[in-house]
Amino acid sequence: MENKAVINVCITGAAGNIAYALYSILCTGQIFGANQKMNLKLLDIESQTKGLQGVALELEDCAYALVNSIEYGFDPEALFKDMDVGIFLGGQSRRPGMERVDLLQVNNRIFKIQGKALNKVAKPSTKILVIANPVNTNCLTLIQNCPNIPKENFTCLTRLDHNRAIAQLAIKAKVPVTEVKNVILWGNHSLTMYPDHNHANIEGQPAVDIYEEEWIKNTFIPKVQKRGGEVLNLRQNSSVMSAAIAIRDHLVNWIYGTPEGQFVSMGVYTDGSFYDIPADFVFSVPVKCKDFKYEVVKDLTISQFSRQKINISLRELQDEKEEANCYDDEVEDESEE
Numbered sequence: 001m002e003n004k005a006v007i008n009v010c011i012t013g014a015a016g017n018i019a020y021a022l023y024s025i026l027c028t029g030q031i032f033g034a035n036q037k038m039n040l041k042l043l044d045i046e047s048q049t050k051g052l053q054g055v056a057l058e059l060e061d062c063a064y065a066l067v068n069s070i071e072y073g074f075d076p077e078a079l080f081k082d083m084d085v086g087i088f089l090g091g092q093s094r095r096p097g098m099e100r101v102d103l104l105q106v107n108n109r110i111f112k113i114q115g116k117a118l119n120k121v122a123k124p125s126t127k128i129l130v131i132a133n134p135v136n137t138n139c140l141t142l143i144q145n146c147p148n149i150p151k152e153n154f155t156c157l158t159r160l161d162h163n164r165a166i167a168q169l170a171i172k173a174k175v176p177v178t179e180v181k182n183v184i185l186w187g188n189h190s191l192t193m194y195p196d197h198n199h200a201n202i203e204g205q206p207a208v209d210i211y212e213e214e215w216i217k218n219t220f221i222p223k224v225q226k227r228g229g230e231v232l233n234l235r236q237n238s239s240v241m242s243a244a245i246a247i248r249d250h251l252v253n254w255i256y257g258t259p260e261g262q263f264v265s266m267g268v269y270t271d272g273s274f275y276d277i278p279a280d281f282v283f284s285v286p287v288k289c290k291d292f293k294y295e296v297v298k299d300l301t302i303s304q305f306s307r308q309k310i311n312i313s314l315r316e317l318q319d320e321k322e323e324a325n326c327y328d329d330e331v332e333d334e335s336e337e
């Protein structure tokens with residue numbers, strides 16, 4: 001992070017559930033550091049006025065030493081101005097029984113408007129983490145509508161799935177989670193995601209020597225893929241606490257770096273230079289990070305099984321992109337009226 005006395009952190013969906021779980025993590029310095037003061041800029045929609053006011057009151061009541069100011073409202077342009085970091089949680093959430101693809105239309109509109117607002121007022125150095133679903137395509141929509149900010153400044157959250165994969169491997173091998181390293185979460189944050197243990201190690205041993213193929217294929221992969229739905233059905237609400245922790249983990253690695261020899265998973269913009277993934281998608285891949293920059297780990301050998309799984313997720317993202325582009329046209333048509 002650039003050394004600044006105060007940074008501007010904008011949170012969209014600021015009256016929502018994950019934001020609520022994130023505030024105490026953020027405002028106690030667990031992301032930007034124990035001494036980093038913040039101006040909080042909280043964006044939501046007008047129908048959430050009371051919710052936003054309530055959040056602002058509670059934030060005041062916490063008397064956080066690191067919170068320099070709190071501003072809230074509904075105008076993206078006003079709140080994106082001078083922002084250093086944006087945490088994009090705002091959008092329509094998935095409800096029980098709702099498919100992710102159902103969310104495409106409404107969220108595409110939101111992200112197109114916000115991308116244009118970012119493009120108009122945000123600094124080119126702004127860093128953006130997108131969480132709102134369908135997250136890969138929302139992130140792509142922001143990038144496409146905001147040419148003034150470099151594409152590498154945008155990432156999307158697949159760290160929750162990555163963390164879920166680590167946890168399941170650790171439980172199965174009966175080791176602490178800290179002993180599971182270099183898991184990869186490929187692709188879309190959806191049922192087609194591919195948690196990959198092929199390059200992971202467990203207490204320094206190759207993971208492929210530890211787990212039976214049958215368990216990996218029939219238990220591990222589907223369990224990680226369906227974990228969000230499992231939580232949703234039980235809680236009647238999507239993952240909140242674990243998502244807030246994943247946001248912390250993602251940003252901490254992006255800002256402060258990944259340990260030597262280790263990588264993590266992030267959704268990043270594709271330029272066609274890695275793993276035969278075509279350009280102009282946001283795809284989750286292994287990355288190494290340093291100083292709020294990421295570098296894709298490009299030299300891993302991909303098995304035939306992994307290739308098939310990656311391709312399935314890619315095809316889904318191609319479909320999502322096509323659908324999003326249809327909706328783009330509709331938004332354009334309306335705005336021209």
Ligand SMILES: NC(=O)c1ccc[n+]([C@@H]2O[C@H](COP(=O)([O-])OP(=O)(O)OC[C@H]3O[C@@H](n4cnc5c(N)ncnc54)[C@H](O)[C@@H]3O)[C@@H](O)[C@H]2O)c1
Binds near residue numbers: 132135243
């Ligand atoms: N990527 C991941 O791993 C992951 C994990 C969990 C949840 N999610 C997604 O994160 C998002 C937030 O989850 P949540 O549980 O906080 O949902 P939530 O429904 O509690 O909160 C979403 C908030 O966004 C607001 N909002 C809607 N449209 C907006 C707009 N145009 N501008 C600003 N704010 C707007 C809503 O009013 C609401 O307050 C959801 O899309 C959810 O599906 C992603």
